[in-house]
Amino acid sequence: MAGTVIIGAGQAGAQLAISLREHGYNAPITLIGNEPWLPYHRPPLSKDYLRGYLPEAELFFRGAEVYFREHIDARLSTEVTHVDFPHQRVHLSDGTDLSYDTLVFATGTRANRLDGLSLPPINAYNVRTFHDAQSLRNALSEMRHVLVVGAGFIGLEFATVARARSIGVTVVGRSALIMRRSVSTPISKYFAAQHRTNGITLMLGSSATRFTQNTAGKITSATIDGEEVPVDAVVAGTGVVANTELAADAGLIVENGIIVDRYLQTAQANVFAIGDCSRFPDPRTEKLVRIESAPNASEQARYLAQQLTGKTTKPYAAVPWFWSNQAGQKLQIAGLADANDDQITLPHQEPNRFSVARIRDGKLVAVESVNQPAEHIAARKLLASETTIDITELTSPNFSLKQFARSTTATTN
Amino acid sequence: MPKVTYVSADGGATTVEADLGTSAMRAALLGGIRGITADCGGEAACATCHVFVDSAWMEKVGNPGLDEDEMLEVTACPRQANSRLSCQIDVTEELDGLVLHLPEEQ
Numbered sequence: 001m002a003g004t005v006i007i008g009a010g011q012a013g014a015q016l017a018i019s020l021r022e023h024g025y026n027a028p029i030t031l032i033g034n035e036p037w038l039p040y041h042r043p044p045l046s047k048d049y050l051r052g053y054l055p056e057a058e059l060f061f062r063g064a065e066v067y068f069r070e071h072i073d074a075r076l077s078t079e080v081t082h083v084d085f086p087h088q089r090v091h092l093s094d095g096t097d098l099s100y101d102t103l104v105f106a107t108g109t110r111a112n113r114l115d116g117l118s119l120p121p122i123n124a125y126n127v128r129t130f131h132d133a134q135s136l137r138n139a140l141s142e143m144r145h146v147l148v149v150g151a152g153f154i155g156l157e158f159a160t161v162a163r164a165r166s167i168g169v170t171v172v173g174r175s176a177l178i179m180r181r182s183v184s185t186p187i188s189k190y191f192a193a194q195h196r197t198n199g200i201t202l203m204l205g206s207s208a209t210r211f212t213q214n215t216a217g218k219i220t221s222a223t224i225d226g227e228e229v230p231v232d233a234v235v236a237g238t239g240v241v242a243n244t245e246l247a248a249d250a251g252l253i254v255e256n257g258i259i260v261d262r263y264l265q266t267a268q269a270n271v272f273a274i275g276d277c278s279r280f281p282d283p284r285t286e287k288l289v290r291i292e293s294a295p296n297a298s299e300q301a302r303y304l305a306q307q308l309t310g311k312t313t314k315p316y317a318a319v320p321w322f323w324s325n326q327a328g329q330k331l332q333i334a335g336l337a338d339a340n341d342d343q344i345t346l347p348h349q350e351p352n353r354f355s356v357a358r359i360r361d362g363k364l365v366a367v368e369s370v371n372q373p374a375e376h377i378a379a380r381k382l383l384a385s386e387t388t389i390d391i392t393e394l395t396s397p398n399f400s401l402k403q404f405a406r407s408t409t410a411t412t413n
Numbered sequence: 414m415p416k417v418t419y420v421s422a423d424g425g426a427t428t429v430e431a432d433l434g435t436s437a438m439r440a441a442l443l444g445g446i447r448g449i450t451a452d453c454g455g456e457a458a459c460a461t462c463h464v465f466v467d468s469a470w471m472e473k474v475g476n477p478g479l480d481e482d483e484m485l486e487v488t489a490c491p492r493q494a495n496s497r498l499s500c501q502i503d504v505t506e507e508l509d510g511l512v513l514h515l516p517e518e519q
Contacts, residue, residue, distance in 0.1 A: 022447055041454040048456075057432065058439050066445030295452045295459065323458045330480070332458060374483030377460055381487065402486070 001027040002099035004308070005090055007080050007246065008106035009033025011042060012275025012297035014061045016104060019305030021070045030073045030098055032080055032090075037130055038064060039074075043294050045133040046157040047325050051164070052137070059130065083250035085268055102308060105247050105258055105266075105273040106301075109240035109292060114149060116210065119217040123233045127154050128240065139233060143167045147222050147231040149208055151178040153324045155237025156191070159200050160326045169200045170231075172224050176205040182322070182333065184343040184356045187368050194327035208234075240292060242277045255279065257290035262315035264304055274300040282336060283317040284365070289336065293322050319383045321376075332376035335366030335383045346375075347397050355379070355401065357394055364389050367401065378405035415509035419446045419464075422517040431504040437513060438462040438500035448515040455500040457481055461519040462499040463488040467512035471495055474502055474511070490516035 004020065006013040009031050017031050033039065039061040048054040067074050079093040083103070091097045111128035114121065125136045136158070146162050148155040151173025159169045171178075177188040178195075192202055203224050210223040211234070221230045244254040252266050253259040257279030264272050264280055273279075275297035279290040299318040306312040322333040329352070337358035346367075348354040355375050358366040367379035378401050382389070387408040393399055414430040417440050421427075429444030431437070441449045441462075450461035457480050466474045474497065477485060481501045485492045499513065 043454045043456070055432075055435075058435055058443075060443065062445055063443035066443075069445060294454065298450070298452045321459075323453060323456070325456065330458070372483075373458065373480050374486050376458075377484060377487035 002088065002101045003028030003030070004102040004104065005030045005032065005098055005100040006104045006106055007032050007083075007090070008108055008243075008275070008277070009035070009039045009074060009076070010106060010108045010275065010297065011039070011061070011294050012108070012301045013104070013106035014039030015298045015301035016106065016274065016305055017072045018062065018066075018070065019302045020308065021072070023305050023309040023311055025305070025309050027101065028073065029071070030075060030100075031067075032075045032078050032092065034077065034079050035129060035131070036077045038062070038067065038076065040130055041294070042128075045130065046127045046154050047161070049133055050127070050137055050140070050158065050161045080246055083246060085250060085271070088270070101270060103268075103271045104304065105252075105271070105277055106275045106297075107243035107246065107258075107273075107277045109242050109276045111240050112236065112238045114211075114234055114236040114238070116208070117213065117219070119213050119215075121211075121213065121219050121234070122217045123219055125233065125235045127158055127235065127237065136235070140165060140167070143233050145170070145231050146233045146235060147172065147208065147229060148235045148237055150237035150239065151175070151202065151204065152181065152237050152239065153179065153322075153326075155235065156195065156326045157324060158235050158237065159195065160198075160328075163195075163198050163200050170203060170224075170229055171195070171200060172203045172206050172208050172222075174205070174207055178202065178204065180339065183331070183368050184337070184358060186343060186345050186354075186356050187331065187370065190370060191326060191329065191331070194329055198327055240276070242279075242290060244277060247273065247277075257288075259288065263307065264300060264316055272304055274304055280316065283315065284336075291320050291336075293320065295322070296320050317384075319380050321380055323376075330371050330373065332369045332373060333366060334369075334376055334379035335364075337366035337368075341365055344391070344394055346394060346401060347399055359391055362391055364391075364394075375401050378402045381405050382408065415504050415506060415511070417441075417504060417508070417511045417513065419448070420467075420512065420514045421448050422515055433504065433506065435504055436500050437464065437502040437504055437511070438498075440504055441499060446515075448519070449499060450519040451500060453500075457484060457498060457501055460484040460488050460498065463490065463516050463519060464497055464499045464502075465493055465514040465516065466495045466497055466502075467514060468495065470508070470511050473507055477501065488516070489518040 145168035258273035431440035
């Protein structure tokens with residue numbers, strides 16, 4: 001058997017390789033990554049790693065000997081140059097090629113770089129790869145005032161770390177609300193207040209229209225709202241794009257991600273796409289979604305391992321979830337909401353521990369929680385069980401999401 | 414380096430050497446122990462690194478923190494008196510020889 005070839009050695013690819021072995025898959029597994037490292041956990045890069053709390057060795061997904069023991073052939077610093085569906089072969093940058101029975105795209109995303117620069121910048125950073133995070137961590141000790149472009153999760157997580165080191169931090173965001181793409185208004189406003197209390201300057205509804213660079217390419221200032229802000233580093237948290245070029249070249253349908261069906265399968269029967277690069281039908285709405293999160297990458301990998309080993313024939317149905325640590329607060333989101341979904345703040349006792357329910361067409365679609373980890377897990381169970389919930393009940397002063405989830409999911413399990 | 418033994422739900426035991434100060438969850442992942450999921454990478458956000466602390470070690474390991482305590486209410490396998498999230502157990506010299514039992518499901 002030619003086995004499984006996995007393109008991309010991030011969280012999705014690595015978890016798939018490990019899970020296939022856990023489910024008894026015996027054929028060859030080749031994991032191809034274009035970075036020089038074995039697979040690592042990305043979420044801590046913008047949090048504990050950057051903060052200096054996590055030694056590099058602990059970032060790794062599994063120890064090196066695990067790949068050896070599990071017979072997972074990890075090819076690092078290697079690109080796939082061409083995929084040949086008719087012959088079921090992939091061609092690699094080292095000049096070799098591989099046959100496959102099953103091919104999986106787990107190619108992830110790449111960070112958008114800062115634009116509007118006249119010279120290659122020497123002090124502009126992203127927070128996407130291990131290399132990005134190493135460069136940024138090394139640069140932190142020299143920073144006095146940093147500009148963060150983009151008020152999403154990554155930018156604000158970095159801002160939190162920088163501010164804790166007494167670095168002056170300005171965050172510029174296009175929307176008047178931070179994390180607008182991901183959270184409801186009450187949550188956005190709560191976090192904005194926390195960041196401001198911590199001394200971060202938020203310039204919202206704005207953009208950096210011009211950067212001044214010296215002859216070496218160093219960015220020395222940015223123009224925001226007509227005001228010139230001096231900076232000694234710029235961090236771009238301006239989103240990512242899916243790595244789909246290889247899939248498109250091979251003839252797959254690509255549109256903001258590699259399009260797959262409910263089984264994460266492409267138009268080719270033995271070719272799949274999982275993780276950040278995969279655009280799949282949301283099991284609850286049937287709308288195509290592409291989800292940027294480590295848990296989604298893991299869940300899709302585990303699901304595909306089960307499917308490929310005959311442990312499941314059902315479509316993918318996991319409830320997406322997300323989390324972020326910012327301003328010393330824990331944000332957790334269960335489910336997938338749109339900006340237009342209704343927002344109901346659930347009854348709570350403490351101002352810094354609360355959840356917001358997101359409602360669409362009278363149905364609960366997501367719950368966003370601040371410092372309420374158990375309520376978050378309860379929400380995930382509730383959303384997975386597809387229990388209908390009376391929306392008026394949500395607003396009654398005695399309502400408890402934990403109790404409700406316990407009473408309803410106990411009977412459905 | 415301190416040693417930690419993980420006993421799977423079917424009774425098989427595997428011992429790994431842990432770097433001092435690392436979490437029992439990371440030691441398990443790096444050592445390729447099956448039965449620990451750890452989707453969040455060790456931030457007490459997912460409750461998928463649930464372990465049962467061997468009775469001989471309960472006192473030394475201690476009690477869960479506040480967030481962890483809440484998370485333990487919703488683990489896939491029901492919580493017991495010796496339940497902990499392994500991402501929140503730091504492996505110290507004192508815990509050399511620690512025995513952790515894995516649940517059937519995360």
